[in-house]
Amino acid sequence: MNNEYFMETYGFTPDDLDKFFEEKKYRQLRQMLNDLNDVDMAEYLEQLENDDHERALLYFRMLSKDNAADVFSHLPVDTQESIINDVNDRELRVIIDELYVDDAVDMLEELPATVVRRVLANATHETRSLINQFLKYPEDSAGSIMTAEYLALKKEMTVFNAFDYIRAHGQDSEQIYVLFVTDAQRHLEGIVTIKDLLMNSYETRIAEIMDDNVIKCVTTDDQEEVANQFTRYDLLSMAVVDQENRLVGIITVDDVVDVMEDEATEDIEKMAAIVPTEKPYFQVGIFETWKSRIPWLMLLMVSATFTGIIITNFETALAACVALTGFIPMLMDTSGNCGSQSSVTIIRALSLGDVKLADVARVIWKEVRVAFFCGLSLAIVNFAKIWIVDRSLFGNFGITFYVDLVVCLTLFVTVICAKLVGCTLPIIADSLGFDPAVMASPFITTIVDAVSLLIYFSFARMLLGIG
Amino acid sequence: MNNEYFMETYGFTPDDLDKFFEEKKYRQLRQMLNDLNDVDMAEYLEQLENDDHERALLYFRMLSKDNAADVFSHLPVDTQESIINDVNDRELRVIIDELYVDDAVDMLEELPATVVRRVLANATHETRSLINQFLKYPEDSAGSIMTAEYLALKKEMTVFNAFDYIRAHGQDSEQIYVLFVTDAQRHLEGIVTIKDLLMNSYETRIAEIMDDNVIKCVTTDDQEEVANQFTRYDLLSMAVVDQENRLVGIITVDDVVDVMEDEATEDIEKMAAIVPTEKPYFQVGIFETWKSRIPWLMLLMVSATFTGIIITNFETALAACVALTGFIPMLMDTSGNCGSQSSVTIIRALSLGDVKLADVARVIWKEVRVAFFCGLSLAIVNFAKIWIVDRSLFGNFGITFYVDLVVCLTLFVTVICAKLVGCTLPIIADSLGFDPAVMASPFITTIVDAVSLLIYFSFARMLLGIG
Numbered sequence: 001m002n003n004e005y006f007m008e009t010y011g012f013t014p015d016d017l018d019k020f021f022e023e024k025k026y027r028q029l030r031q032m033l034n035d036l037n038d039v040d041m042a043e044y045l046e047q048l049e050n051d052d053h054e055r056a057l058l059y060f061r062m063l064s065k066d067n068a069a070d071v072f073s074h075l076p077v078d079t080q081e082s083i084i085n086d087v088n089d090r091e092l093r094v095i096i097d098e099l100y101v102d103d104a105v106d107m108l109e110e111l112p113a114t115v116v117r118r119v120l121a122n123a124t125h126e127t128r129s130l131i132n133q134f135l136k137y138p139e140d141s142a143g144s145i146m147t148a149e150y151l152a153l154k155k156e157m158t159v160f161n162a163f164d165y166i167r168a169h170g171q172d173s174e175q176i177y178v179l180f181v182t183d184a185q186r187h188l189e190g191i192v193t194i195k196d197l198l199m200n201s202y203e204t205r206i207a208e209i210m211d212d213n214v215i216k217c218v219t220t221d222d223q224e225e226v227a228n229q230f231t232r233y234d235l236l237s238m239a240v241v242d243q244e245n246r247l248v249g250i251i252t253v254d255d256v257v258d259v260m261e262d263e264a265t266e267d268i269e270k271m272a273a274i275v276p277t278e279k280p281y282f283q284v285g286i287f288e289t290w291k292s293r294i295p296w297l298m299l300l301m302v303s304a305t306f307t308g309i310i311i312t313n314f315e316t317a318l319a320a321c322v323a324l325t326g327f328i329p330m331l332m333d334t335s336g337n338c339g340s341q342s343s344v345t346i347i348r349a350l351s352l353g354d355v356k357l358a359d360v361a362r363v364i365w366k367e368v369r370v371a372f373f374c375g376l377s378l379a380i381v382n383f384a385k386i387w388i389v390d391r392s393l394f395g396n397f398g399i400t401f402y403v404d405l406v407v408c409l410t411l412f413v414t415v416i417c418a419k420l421v422g423c424t425l426p427i428i429a430d431s432l433g434f435d436p437a438v439m440a441s442p443f444i445t446t447i448v449d450a451v452s453l454l455i456y457f458s459f460a461r462m463l464l465g466i467g
Numbered sequence: 468m469n470n471e472y473f474m475e476t477y478g479f480t481p482d483d484l485d486k487f488f489e490e491k492k493y494r495q496l497r498q499m500l501n502d503l504n505d506v507d508m509a510e511y512l513e514q515l516e517n518d519d520h521e522r523a524l525l526y527f528r529m530l531s532k533d534n535a536a537d538v539f540s541h542l543p544v545d546t547q548e549s550i551i552n553d554v555n556d557r558e559l560r561v562i563i564d565e566l567y568v569d570d571a572v573d574m575l576e577e578l579p580a581t582v583v584r585r586v587l588a589n590a591t592h593e594t595r596s597l598i599n600q601f602l603k604y605p606e607d608s609a610g611s612i613m614t615a616e617y618l619a620l621k622k623e624m625t626v627f628n629a630f631d632y633i634r635a636h637g638q639d640s641e642q643i644y645v646l647f648v649t650d651a652q653r654h655l656e657g658i659v660t661i662k663d664l665l666m667n668s669y670e671t672r673i674a675e676i677m678d679d680n681v682i683k684c685v686t687t688d689d690q691e692e693v694a695n696q697f698t699r700y701d702l703l704s705m706a707v708v709d710q711e712n713r714l715v716g717i718i719t720v721d722d723v724v725d726v727m728e729d730e731a732t733e734d735i736e737k738m739a740a741i742v743p744t745e746k747p748y749f750q751v752g753i754f755e756t757w758k759s760r761i762p763w764l765m766l767l768m769v770s771a772t773f774t775g776i777i778i779t780n781f782e783t784a785l786a787a788c789v790a791l792t793g794f795i796p797m798l799m800d801t802s803g804n805c806g807s808q809s810s811v812t813i814i815r816a817l818s819l820g821d822v823k824l825a826d827v828a829r830v831i832w833k834e835v836r837v838a839f840f841c842g843l844s845l846a847i848v849n850f851a852k853i854w855i856v857d858r859s860l861f862g863n864f865g866i867t868f869y870v871d872l873v874v875c876l877t878l879f880v881t882v883i884c885a886k887l888v889g890c891t892l893p894i895i896a897d898s899l900g901f902d903p904a905v906m907a908s909p910f911i912t913t914i915v916d917a918v919s920l921l922i923y924f925s926f927a928r929m930l931l932g933i934g
Binding site for chain 2: 035037163170231254271289302309329333340374377378385389
């Protein structure tokens with residue numbers, strides 16, 4: 001725990017908490033604990049739980065009803081489980097009742113079945129049926145990240161009525177900054193912000209000030225699509241409706257921020273040939289990390305059989321001109337780098353919505369031109385470098401003019417091929433319904449390796465007459 | 468423009484707008500244009516601007532004062548420039564006056580100097596000095612993304628006074644959901660949310676309900692650090708203070724969402740050896756794309772000279788046992804992939820704050836163990852694959868037991884080296900104040916290539932007695 005941060009923010013440190021505990025000054029301790037921000041308290045409790053389970057439980061019980069549920073929702077699932085196992089049914093009922101449905105669902109998805117049964121048994125009938133409904137939404141859908149705690153106003157209300165309604169029902173709502181307007185059948189009709197309410201007179205009817213061009217999503221929409229809408233329109237919350245346009249929940253920007261972070265991490269991991277795990281680095285065990293890394297390593301290693309075969313087939317060519325072998329790593333790496341530049345750029349543009357499937361021709365046309373200039377500049381520089389450094393400086397006179405030419409022609413052509421492969425494969429993957437992120441560096445490298453070797457040996461045969 | 472989306476959201480399509488324009492039904496047209504969401508209107512205007520500049524300007528002038536500034540802030544900078552050049556000084560003054568300071572600053576940073584002078588000449592004295600102050604904050608600092616339009620309450624106010632104050636001054640504030648409490652010298656004392664105000668009686672004093680444990684940042688803090696605080700504490704806005712704890716601005720979550728997206732894109736681009744450009748794919752020209760890709764390609768190509776030298780030095784060994792050459796691509800690719808898995812994982816964990824500099828020993832210890840198991844499983848599978856596929860199936864009898872052994876021992880050792888290099892380099896870069904993201908795949912690959920070749924030829928010398 002960061003003592004300095006604690007001191008600056010709260011005026012006391014975790015060590016002070018220990019002192020009050022040892023001196024049995026429980027009243028002060030209780031007040032200090034309830035003073036902590038939910039997130040800080042959750043982190044503190046998680047660490048305490050590892051050292052002294054009994055004390056962690058005591059501290060948790062010292063929290064007020066509201067605080068307890070909020071802190072609970074920020075705990076990692078193993079700490080949640082250990083608390084659930086130790087509190088009595090009455091205490092459990094209070095926690096479950098105060099938890100937002102989306103947090104409860106997140107927790108239940110990871111708890112063992114026996115614990116889930118006890119939790120559901122202690123939920124009210126209403127909460128239980130809500131939870132069961134939420135558990136059915138597919139992973140990564142809008143439904144899976146929405147919450148059921150929102151305020152719905154009616155068109156006929158005045159601003160005055162609306163404030164009354166908010167004062168009466170707002171306490172349990174996750175946010176009250178954007179309010180939704182529905183008809184008697186819960187069909188979404190418009191939205192109105194607290195700012196709209198405050199900036200208009202008390203007699204104004206909601207119908208007059210609500211915005212009926214609502215940006216909304218359907219429960220089955222992809223969460224990444226929802227996140228892109230939040231970014232595009234600078235939203236604080238979004239209505240989630242069912243197929244009949246009935247309001248069923250809202251998504252708030254704090255959950256979207258988490259989605260964006262997770263999606264970016266997932267993309268980055270896939271690009272590096274890692275199977276995503278969705279957990280912070282140190283929370284993933286050795287075996288689990290191994291399991292997330294080995295599949296792609298294995299697959300890519302075995303698929304290198306092709307490059308092996310190509311080289312074996314040209315062994316005589318390589319024996320006839322030994323200088324050629326030395327340039328294989330450079331050709332493979334450069335074309336691999338070129339391919340991954342294109343693929344990574346396109347993958348990111350696809351996931352941000354900057355590039356769409358329909359743009360494939362524009363993408364290829366742009367990449368070909370960029371590749372032409374990249375290939376040309378690399379080939380020219382490399383030609384000079386080989387001649388000056390490798391031949392003259394290091395005295396490798398096996399490198400003739402034609403060898404240099406073969407290397408640099410290969411470089412030029414493979415750079416173009418690599419960029420073409422790099423930009424088209426992610427779009428193809430996307431159009432087939434796969435995640436384009438797996439078409440990144442390692443995958444592209446394996447393909448481009450084989451391509452560059454084939455081009456290399458073809459030029460060698462043409463210009464050097466070997467192979 | 469997406470007709471379907473327009474029809475569904477607004478009940479009319481861009482074609483309808485064209486029709487009203489041709490029929491000179493300007494009153495209806497004006498109403499329809501003002502009905503559009505700012506972001507949609509900006510996108511529509513941007514496209515219209517390319518086809519028919521005069522009409523785009525006419526449409527822009529049809530927007531109400533409030534709408535005009537909001538739409539203007541969502542336009543790309545070249546469209547902003549063309550509008551500024553065509554409106555008269557009075558119109559320009561209205562736009563500048565209505566723009567939020569952070570949007571104005573973003574625009575001014577990209578406009579040519581002559582246009583900037585005209586904009587500043589038409590700003591009020593107050594706006595001008597604010598803009599000048601904001602322009603001084605370093606790029607990527609908290610100061611550079613904050614806005615000056617916020618509401619500051621006083622401790623002595625009652626809830627009733629606060630509502631009065633919000634009604635009087637809230638119209639120009641970027642958000643009114645979180646309010647800041649300052650003393651007479653503008654020192655930050657606490658925060659209070661609209662929800663707190665609504666849930667307490669009108670007589671309650673702000674001092675009683677405000678939260679004095681404020682999560683805040685200083686103007687010079689890094690924006691990525693600020694974004695991590697938003698994620699950690701689920702914030703909607705954050706106070707920005709100067710070195711003397713005086714409130715100077717606020718950062719809102721919508722700007723943080725953009726920061727997060729930009730930072731993730733920047734990391735991804737750096738990981739793929741691209742110099743970041745901060746613009747959507749199609750907005751970057753061919754030459755600019757070339758410029759962002761060629762530096763690393765050049766550097767990495769030239770540094771492959773080392774692998775060339777290593778291979779040249781072992782030419783006799785390769786000539787003595789030609790089968791060895793065929794495995795070079797597989798060894799290089801697999802170790803490159805292993806290295807980039809580790810480096811990318813660590814880079815992402817560093818930027819999310821999951822791993823800190825102080826964790827370096829824990830990271831190495833974890834990676835060594837993961838690498839041991841990855842190396843072991845890859846080596847075993849590869850040994851069998853070479854024996855069964857390459858030797859028996861393809862009849863390459865140059866691959867003796869000892870050749871197979873050399874390849875797989877090399878694989879095992881290089882996997883461990885690659886993961887070690889991959890996890891330590893980003894941490895070292897971070898501790899030296901460089902961005903760890905440049906220590907990703909391409910950079911690691913170049914180092915690991917040389918390492919794996921050296922290990923390969925050492926084992927070949929030991930076990931095959933060649934070289």
